[in-house]
Amino acid sequence: MTVLCRVMQVSSSAYYEWLKAPQDSDKDQQDQKLAENARQIFIDNKQCFGSRRLADRLQKQGHAVGRFKTRRIMRDLKLKVRYPRRVKVTTDSNHNEALTQPVRSAIPGCQAQSSMDDRYYLRVDPARLALCRGGHRSVFPASRRLGD
Numbered sequence: 001m002t003v004l005c006r007v008m009q010v011s012s013s014a015y016y017e018w019l020k021a022p023q024d025s026d027k028d029q030q031d032q033k034l035a036e037n038a039r040q041i042f043i044d045n046k047q048c049f050g051s052r053r054l055a056d057r058l059q060k061q062g063h064a065v066g067r068f069k070t071r072r073i074m075r076d077l078k079l080k081v082r083y084p085r086r087v088k089v090t091t092d093s094n095h096n097e098a099l100t101q102p103v104r105s106a107i108p109g110c111q112a113q114s115s116m117d118d119r120y121y122l123r124v125d126p127a128r129l130a131l132c133r134g135g136h137r138s139v140f141p142a143s144r145r146l147g148d
Contacts, residue, residue: 034063038073047082 005012041057042049049057055070065073073079 034058034065035073035077037061037063038070039077039079042074042079046084047079048084050081 001015002012005015038054038058041054045053051067051071051074054074055065055067058065058070
């Protein structure tokens with residue numbers, strides 16, 4: 001053995017120390033299982049878990065892992081948190097009426113009749129409010145804006 005150590009230019013005490021050291025293959029296998037579990041939890045939760053929540057889930061499954069180890073695993077696996085978009089409520093959807101409703105007798109001197117030509121509709125565009133008669137043509141000129 002000493003001849004082999006001389007050829008490799010290693011002291012015999014270093015060789016015997018290396019021989020006593022435990023194999024890291026078990027630790028590597030545990031790290032791979034931990035990484036697979038972390039990836040699966042991350043994907044199952046719509047990629048919304050950060051290192052803290054992911055560490056909590058892994059701890060509940062029985063893994064001895066902390067937040068910073070979870071951060072390292074996420075960085076190694078290139079797992080990026082995707083934040084869900086917030087839905088901004090812009091309209092009141094709890095209404096029972098149609099969006100375009102006939103405005104009867106909105107204009108003085110006009111009488112609402114049952115024919116389609118005599119019905120008036122209030123159309124709302126982002127830029128203007130229009131009072132329409134019958135079809136889609138506005139009663140007021142198009143050049144007039146809201147507040148003019």
